[in-house]
Amino acid sequence: MMTRKEFLSLGSLGITSLLIPNFLFSKEKFKHFPPDVNVLLKSASDLRKQKQYNQAKQVYAHIISQFPNEIRAYDGMRKTLLSQKNKEWEVILMFRAALVLKPENIDLKKRLYREYMNAALGNKKIKKLIAFDGNLLTEVKEKYEGLTNINTRGKKNDKQYSKICKMVECNADSENPHRNKALKTYKKENCKKFKDRFALLTSSEVDTKLDTLLAKPSSKDRNQHIRELYSSSCKKHRKEKNNSEALNKAISYYNTVDKNDPLFLKYIRDLSKLQHKYDTLITIETQNHTLKKTFWSALALLDVHIKKTEYQHIALPTLVTSLFSFLETETDTPEKKFEFITRKIKVDILNNQLNSAKDKILKQCRNMYGISNTHTIDRMNMLIAHYYVKGGDIEGKNRILSIVVNPQSFIESSDSLIQSLALINQNRNFAKIIHTQNLQRLISKL
Incomplete structure (x- = not known):
């Protein structure tokens, strides 16, 4: 039974017509609405979606008055209300009002009980307004059991009922959620299931789902699902060693959905380098740099040109000069300066300008004396290894690992490059042996 206060609250919903016969309302008010419920x-x-909530409520109210069994209108009204703050109680009142006219409508009851469950699980203010004596969550479970059976409960509703049962089992409405271990475990399991929901599908099955979704009208609400399916497709194809198709999927997403998504840009970079498709990557990186015009976008474009030159043993394009000019103007932090100078050294080595490369190496090493960051140190170690190889000094290349492991023995060397190597490695962090092993592996490949 609704109280007078609750009845008056319905005025803000614009659906008072649910409680009063339709003939009391002027038909002139809604005559401009089309008769097709789907259009409405x-x-x-x-x-x-345009945040015109009052207008949206008016349309939903009209739909409900003309099509009282249209449950989608109630769902839409609910979304409209919950798009605003502190409207949970109005949602409950809406479903209560609807049930005054249609007390046997199971869909409306399920939705009302869902709101009760949400209130029981965390909204103390709304739970107090419901004014139920006893355990509200248990009552919701019993109510739900009373209105559902094998004929009326579908797959989706079974999930809702299962959730209610699990919440009751976990004492979700009576224990502190931060200390409720059973509830935490349940949420973690659900999260893992959600993440792994495509795990058993093949790449073709994922692609079918993606194609089905792409065939539907464009909608911002679908973008996150499209992104997830594209990502899953890339991973599936790569796992199945179909790297070419994985790259095509990543490029398709980049070109048709979002050019600013860093995840798919990473997919494209990794897959292009894996297959040595440098021209493809140059095209993408050029688009990316044109779009962003940042230090990092220019650096990525420069890197792929260097990779192509190294792989195909060709000359660097003249574009590299303009990229270096752009990078120099954007070099405003120590991190960027390091990236800039290491690329200059790489290009000098590629162009066989070994004296210039050595001067830059020695200068950069002086800036690195005393550091302990293994990643940064090993990048210089590898550049020096490339320098030795380019100059035909295989002994020098092989000596690097000995210097890394025991730098103190080489600090007094008369060779400036050997001494610099020792000084940048003297404070090296040896906590993780894997770094030294990786360095050894990379040097052995040269």
Whole structure:
């Protein structure tokens, strides 16, 4: 039974007509609405997404008055209300009001009980307004059991019922959620299931799901699902060693969905380098740099040109000069300065300008004396290894690992490059042996 206060609260919803016969309302008010319920629902949904909530509520109210069994209108009204703050109680009142006219409507009851469950699980203010004596969550479970059976409970509703049962089992409404171990375990399991929901599908099955989704009308609401399916498709194809198709999927997402998504840019970079498709990557990196015009976008474009030159043994394009000019103007932090100078050294080595490369190496090493960051140190170690190889000094290349492991023995060397190597490695962090092993592996490949 609704109280007078609750009845008056319905005025803010714009659906008072649910409780009063339709003939009391002027038909002139709604005569401009089209008669097609699907068109009306789409119109209301668009208004909601545009944050025109009052107009959306009016359309939903009209749908409910003309099509009282249209449950989608109630769902839309609920979304409209919950798009605003502190409207949970109005949602409950809406479903209560609807049930005054249609007390046997199972869909409405399920939705009302869902709101009760949400209140029981965390909204103390709304739970107090419901004014139920006893355990509200248990009552919701019993109510749900009373209205569902094998004929009326579908797969989706079974999930809702299972959740209610699990919440009751975990004492979700009576124990502190931060200390409720059973509830935490349940949430973690659900999270893992959600992440792994495509795990058993093949790449072709994922692609079918993706194609189905892409065939639907464009919508911002679908973008996150499209992104997830594209990502899953890339991973599946790569796992199946179909790297070419994985790259095609990543490029398709980049070109048709979002050019600013760093994840798919990473996919494209990794897969292009894996297959030595440097021209493809140059095209993407050029687009990326044109779009962003940042230090890092220019650096990525420069790197792929260097990679192509190293792999194909060709001359660097003249574009590299302009990229270096751009990078120099954007070099405003120590991190960027390091990236800039290491690329200059790489290019000098590629162009066989070994004296210039050595001067830059010695200068950079002086800036690195005393550091302990293994990653940064090993990048210089590898550049020096490349320098030795380019000059035909295989002994010098092989000596690097000995210097890394025991730098003190080489600090007094008369060779400036050997001494610099020892000084940048003297404070090296040896906590993780894997770094030294990786360095040994990379040097052995040269």
